[in-house]
Amino acid sequence: SPAKKCEKTSVAILGGGVAGITAAQTLSNSSIHDFIILEYNSDIGGRMRHTTFGQDANGKPLTVELGANWIQGLGTNGGPQNPIWLLAQKYGVNNTYSDYSSILTYDETGYVNYSSLFDDYENAYSVTEELAGTILSENLQDRNARAGFTRGDWRPKKDMKMQAVEWWEWDWEYAYEPEVSSLVFGIVNFNTTFYQWSDENNFVVDQRGFNTWLKGEASTFLKKNDTRLRLNTTVTNVTYSDTGVTITDSQGGCYQADYAICTFSLGVLQNEAVSFQPEFPEWKQDGIDNFDMGTYTKIFLQFPPDKVFWPKDTQYFLYADPVERGFYPVFQSLDTPGFLEGSGIIFVTVVHDQSYRVEAQTDEETKNQVLAVLRDMFGADKVPDPIAFMYPRWSLEPWSYGSYSNWPYGVTLEMHQNLRANLGRLYFAGEATSAEYFGFLQGAWYEGQSAAEQVVTCLNGHCAQEVHYSPLYGSTPPNQYDEQNGWTVTSFQTNGF
Numbered sequence: 050s051p052a053k054k055c056e057k058t059s060v061a062i063l064g065g066g067v068a069g070i071t072a073a074q075t076l077s078n079s080s081i082h083d084f085i086i087l088e089y090n091s092d093i094g095g096r097m098r099h100t101t102f103g104q105d106a107n108g109k110p111l112t113v114e115l116g117a118n119w120i121q122g123l124g125t126n127g128g129p130q131n132p133i134w135l136l137a138q139k140y141g142v143n144n145t146y147s148d149y150s151s152i153l154t155y156d157e158t159g160y161v162n163y164s165s166l167f168d169d170y171e172n173a174y175s176v177t178e179e180l181a182g183t184i185l186s187e188n189l190q191d192r193n194a195r196a197g198f199t200r201g202d203w204r205p206k207k208d209m210k211m212q213a214v215e216w217w218e219w220d221w222e223y224a225y226e227p228e229v230s231s232l233v234f235g236i237v238n239f240n241t242t243f244y245q246w247s248d249e250n251n252f253v254v255d256q257r258g259f260n261t262w263l264k265g266e267a268s269t270f271l272k273k274n275d276t277r278l279r280l281n282t283t284v285t286n287v288t289y290s291d292t293g294v295t296i297t298d299s300q301g302g303c304y305q306a307d308y309a310i311c312t313f314s315l316g317v318l319q320n321e322a323v324s325f326q327p328e329f330p331e332w333k334q335d336g337i338d339n340f341d342m343g344t345y346t347k348i349f350l351q352f353p354p355d356k357v358f359w360p361k362d363t364q365y366f367l368y369a370d371p372v373e374r375g376f377y378p379v380f381q382s383l384d385t386p387g388f389l390e391g392s393g394i395i396f397v398t399v400v401h402d403q404s405y406r407v408e409a410q411t412d413e414e415t416k417n418q419v420l421a422v423l424r425d426m427f428g429a430d431k432v433p434d435p436i437a438f439m440y441p442r443w444s445l446e447p448w449s450y451g452s453y454s455n456w457p458y459g460v461t462l463e464m465h466q467n468l469r470a471n472l473g474r475l476y477f478a479g480e481a482t483s484a485e486y487f488g489f490l491q492g493a494w495y496e497g498q499s500a501a502e503q504v505v506t507c508l509n510g511h512c513a514q515e516v517h518y519s520p521l522y523g524s525t526p527p528n529q530y531d532e533q534n535g536w537t538v539t540s541f542q543t544n545g546f
């Protein structure tokens with residue numbers, strides 16, 4: 050039988066990103082050392098990914114992050130702390146406070162001060178938050194974030210300055226418009242991170258790369274060249290049952306595992322990049338299909354450092370395009386004290402449809418559009434040609450198919466649990482399976498741990514299946530906001546805020 054040729058292991062971990070590595074660490078900590086990690090790329094880290102870009106004054110290439118960049122929600126002394134913040138401190142990751150009040154506002158005519166709109170948005174957001182709380186606690190129907198904002202009397206419509214402010218406040222975090230985003234779960238996602246720990250975000254500029262902490266953690270249980278870590282290995286098929294999981298890769302490799310933990314991104318699952326046998330039951334497939342995989346694109350430009358044309362003491366420059374919402378809206382300076390000072394680097398972020406646009410364009414086309422915007426903002430004579438230009442195409446990467454997930458409106462916690470729940474001996478973990486921290490590194494970290502804990506329990510002979518729901522009803526009863534549905538901390542955080 051073909052199974053005879055397969056390599057045997059207790060636990061196969063599919064993917065070596067944050068969730069995969071924390072799953073392996075959890076197994077190790079439980080004295081389960083018989084596992085293998087199958088990873089597509091030539092290194093661990095997954096969507097915590099950096100590259101070299103441009104160079105410093107000495108000709109040394111600079112490192113910039115293509116994926117995760119911020120430690121989001123740090124922690125208070127004596128209070129709860131974001132695990133990513135603790136790990137970043139443990140490995141001395143170089144990071145700087147991201148000051149969201151350090152922002153100047155622009156439109157196609159140049160600098161125009163519309164910063165009072167931030168306060169208007171904040172006022173509306175308070176009303177929106179209260180509405181979300183009422184909906185959740187009274188088990189009412191969810192709605193989109195747009196409807197929530199309207200309740201707070203925030204109606205940007207054709208006002209492009211309001212649209213730019215709204216993009217900065219919402220789309221920049223969720224990678225989707227308020228129209229398609231869940232009011233309730235969007236607000237909870239914010240609260241669990243920023244009201245539980247702290248409202249600070251620190252931006253990582255470590256020249257070893259942000260994922261240096263993950264590599265550090267991996268080295269506590271993986272030896273150098275550890276044969277359990279299989280890099281450059283593309284999983285193509287996963288056959289699962291109640292007795293085991295067989296995995297094959299594109300090189301013909303085969304692995305026979307007692308249990309498997311799949312940490313592939315929602316994008317990979319949605320694109321059917323890997324085939325699963327038997328076909329997923331309807332409840333599981335629905336869980337996968339009903340969530341959204343966002344795309345978030347950072348477009349990097351390096352200018353001659355002596356020709357930097359933006360004020361160096363400012364971190365952010367918001368642009369309101371007169372025609373298109375989200376058209377090169379947020380420029381972020383790295384040539385600012387505490388970041389990569391003297392680098393001449395600035396980058397602009399786009400998401401969703403605008404990401405798909407730049408992914409379909411050539412680099413040259415995109416560069417010309419960005420330069421035209423910068424010249425409108427800062428003056429045509431002030432902005433020289435860049436000496437380096439680069440951006441990733443996340444939605445086209447066959448190992449991620451996008452950046453991170455978003456919770457669409459009207460999708461219940463039960464539906465999310467279906468995305469998360471195991472199928473026989475195949476478990477799921479990752480950023481998207483986190484009900485409360487989806488889209489964040491901490492989501493991947495907690496979920497990797499949680500799936501591995503389930504597997505440990507099984508290996509110790511006390512296996513309990515994770516719950517799933519079929520059929521699904523219109524809303525999730527309040528008493529189901531509990532740990533077995535991935536709801537671990539209260540959605541009503543009060544930690545001093």
Ligand SMILES: Cc1cc2nc3c(=O)[nH]c(=O)nc-3n(C[C@H](O)[C@H](O)[C@H](O)COP(=O)(O)OP(=O)(O)OC[C@H]3O[C@@H](n4cnc5c(N)ncnc54)[C@H](O)[C@@H]3O)c2cc1C
Pocket residue numbers: 063064065066067068069087088089090093094095096097115116117118119120121282283284285312313314317322323345346347443447448449451452453478479480481488489490491492493
């Ligand atoms: C542009 C961008 C910006 C972000 N910004 C932030 C931020 O500022 N702060 C924050 O907290 N989070 C941020 N995130 C989210 C954060 O990066 C993710 O939540 C986290 O890295 C996801 O980890 P994971 O383990 O769930 O998934 P992944 O990192 O995707 O790990 C899954 C692994 O599976 C591998 N894989 C996929 N398919 C196969 C296959 N067929 N065979 C073998 N291996 C395969 C992949 O190569 C990958 O290594 C950002 C993400 C992106 C992309």
